[in-house]
Amino acid sequence: MKGLVCLLLLLETFVFVNGGLNENEISQQLSSEDRRQNPPQTDTLRAEASTDSQQYCHLCFPDIHAALRELTATVTEQKANIRALETRLRDAEQAAEQQTISLEELEKKTDETSNLTLSQVEELRKENRDREIAFSASLMESGDGDVGPFTTEITLTYKNVFTNIGNAYNPITAEKIDQETLLLLDDVTLTSLIPIIGLRLKFKKYLKNALDSVRDILLATPNGRGIVDAIENKHCISLKERQAMVRILVSHLIERFGENPSAGTKVTLASSVVEQFPYLKDCQGKGYEAWFSPGRFHRPATGFLEERLRNVRKRVRKGGQNRVSSENPRTSSSFILPEANVDSERATQMTEWLKNNIWPLSQVEQYMKETSIHRAKWIRDNGTKTIMEIFKEYPRLLDTPGMISQDFLILNPDSASKLTENLVPVFKDKILQFASREKQTLDLLSSVDLMSAETQSDVALQVLPVVLPTSVYKIGRKTFKPTFIETRKAFIDIQPIGTNMAEYLCSKDSKEFPHVLMLGDNQCFQAFAIINGEALEQNTLLAAVDVCFKAFYVFDIDYPKQCSTVWQFLQTVVYGLSGDETPTMRVLRAFIFADKQ
Known part of the structure; x- marks a missing residue:
């Protein structure tokens, strides 16, 4: 029976694929032959075979197409992954090449730095070998004796110098006398520091040459005498006289020290100006900062002397351009605001009330006073605000007299009046x-x-x-x-x-x-x-x-x-x-x- 069923399926499939007899003809032939061999079972088998054939035909081809589509999608996806991997591989190779080049450059720089450092060390060693230092000094000019006693710790100064090869020893340094304080040395102080007359006279000659008298510099020029008279008689100078004085002093600096005198030289000249003309000395700082103030904290030097020197250098080198000021003229935002007396919620309520009310005046003034700290914080916390924007938020500042002064009084109580x-x-x-x-x-x-x-x-x-x-x-x-x-x-x-x-x-x-x-x-x-x-x-x-x-x-x-x-x-x-x-x-x-x- 099973063999017969298989035979029937093969025959039916063959006929279907090759376009032979149609289904009715096959059924008739099978019916006649089945009736001859096994009449009772033929109809049942034929019905089963017909049903299986139809199911096979309807189910076989869609499954194959679906499998082919899945396989095609998988192949496409794999190709995309392969392309991505190839791209990443190329990028990695390029990065490796760049790193190799950078590494070679770093090695080259390291070698150069090492060679430079070694050469500098050799130069320093040679300089130290060539430099001879020797000095001898004593506490007293002759004999022996005691020094002290003192109630506080002091530094012993060997003032009597016998030998000083290489000028390595400086008795004045031990007294903490710098270039600025040289201006204040008088004869009594010099005698105590340099008791030997010959050395003291040489030092005074050196000091006179190093620290020229501002008065003498001015008197040596045609316009300088009028400047000196104005300072001594009227205790002030005009803008033009001050500008002329700066031109004379800077010309003297350039003549003696060039276009770039040291900061110490400019400090010395500025100190000499205010020491010889006390009416020009400022009551704050060291007194001479108007004439020269050294640069610090990455900020340039300032003062009349420095500005004139800068302008001279620019004219000589670049045809002359005036110095342009681009700095912010006011830095008031840096001060610390006082603590507020009301919380933020209450301040917000009062601010909204002030937007819509201008009366009663006493309540307006009170609310403006209580919200002043919050208002100042709002102005500064919201970046750069125009007066119009602030006025829209706080209209009572301008339309109610005295509110600006009241806010300033709260922010700066010690300066208001x-x-x-x-x-x-x-x-x-x-x-x-x-x-x-x-x-x-x-x-x-x-x-x-x-x-x-x-x-x-x-x-x-x-x-x-x-x-x-x-x-x-x-x-x-x-x-x-x-x-x-x-x-x-x-x-x-x-x-x-x-x-x-x-x-x-x-x-x-x-x-x-x-x-x-x-x-x-x-x-x-x-x-x-x-x-x-x-x-x-x-x-x-x-x-x-x-x-x-x-x-x-x-x-x-x-x-x-x-x-x-x-x-x-x-x-x-x-x-x-x-x-x-x-x-x-x-x-x-x-x-x-x-x-x-």
């Missing part, structure tokens, strides 16, 4: 006397003796741009040298009485940076602090300057470069706040406090 309290008794007369040497101030100072103290203080503020001129500065790629008129307008803009305030406040100048507006000629009729196009009227010009200065701190904005030196002077000298100082500021401060030293 220094300008209004000290300008008249401390600064006014000195500033006017210092400015009297300048030609641009002749009209302002023509009848200053007949003015009241308040009017004199107004004039003193107006002449600050003359005695504190702004150096060259750069905006983008353009270089600017502001004139006296431009500097004064950026500080105090003087307009005639009857100026149309609406038109003035709509102009660009009223919104560029905070400044003072004075209505009147030489005397103030009305005074305003102009901030972001808003005119805050004040009772006096002094009060307007005070509010304007405090606005820079409250809004945390930089001074305008046209008059930054004036604001920096008020910041550091008058208000006593830390900040950068220019040589011209130091000279003016030295003159103001000369009588108090």
Whole structure:
């Protein structure tokens, strides 16, 4: 039976593949033959065979196609993996080649450094072999004796030098006398240090040659005598006289030491200036920093002498370009804010209330006072903010009188009243006397003796741009040298009485940076602090300057470069706040406090 079924399946498959008899014909033939051989079982077998054949035909071909598709996808995936591996292999080979090259370069540099180090060592050894050092000295000139007793530990100095081959021994070094303190040596001190007369005279001759008298240097030139007379008789010099003095001293430096004298030489000359002319000595620091201050902490040297030397070198080597100031004129953000008295949630609630209320005034002032620390922190924590952006968040700062001064008082309680309290008794007369040497101030100072103290203080503020001129500065790629008129307008803009305030406040100048507006000629009729196009009227010009200065701190904005030196002077000298100082500021401060030293 099984054999018969297999035979039937093979026959049916053969007929199907080769396109022979159709299914009906085959069925008829099988039916007749089956009936002859085994009639009872033929129908059943034929039905089973027909069913199996149909299933085979329907299932066999789809399975093969599916398997082929899977195999094709697998081959494609393998090809992609092979390509990726080939790419990674090429990259690895290139990296290995680069590392090999770098390693060879490092080995080459190491060999060069090793050779250089060995050659330097040999040179030092040779230098030490060639150098002969020998000295002999004693504590006393002759005989023996005791030294002391002393209540504190001292350094014994062998002052009597017999032999000093190679100049390795220096009795002055033992007394901790450096190049700067040589200026202060008098005859008594020199006698104690160098008791032998012959050696002492030689040393004094050397000292005289090394430390030229500034007075003699100035008197040896045609313009120097007038400078010396001005310093000794009037205790001050004008801007032009100071510039001429610097030119004379720098010419002397270049003539003796070249274009690049050592820092010690410049310190010595600067020290000599303030020692021989005490009225030029600053009351802070060592007193001579206005003339020369050595560079430190990666910052360049400054001072009149250094700036002149730098300009001379530039003119000689590059055709002459003035030094351009690009530094930030104010660094007020560095001070530490006081602790807040209210928490952040309460401060936020009060800030929202202040945005929508301007009355009652007492509550507005109280809420502004309580939120001042949070406001200052918000201004400084959110990067650079314009006055307009701050005004949108805190509108009461400008439309409520006294809020700027109140915020400044909380931030800097020790400095808030220094300008209004000290300008008249401390600064006014000195500033006017210092400015009297300048030609641009002749009209302002023509009848200053007949003015009241308040009017004199107004004039003193107006002449600050003359005695504190702004150096060259750069905006983008353009270089600017502001004139006296431009500097004064950026500080105090003087307009005639009857100026149309609406038109003035709509102009660009009223919104560029905070400044003072004075209505009147030489005397103030009305005074305003102009901030972001808003005119805050004040009772006096002094009060307007005070509010304007405090606005820079409250809004945390930089001074305008046209008059930054004036604001920096008020910041550091008058208000006593830390900040950068220019040589011209130091000279003016030295003159103001000369009588108090």
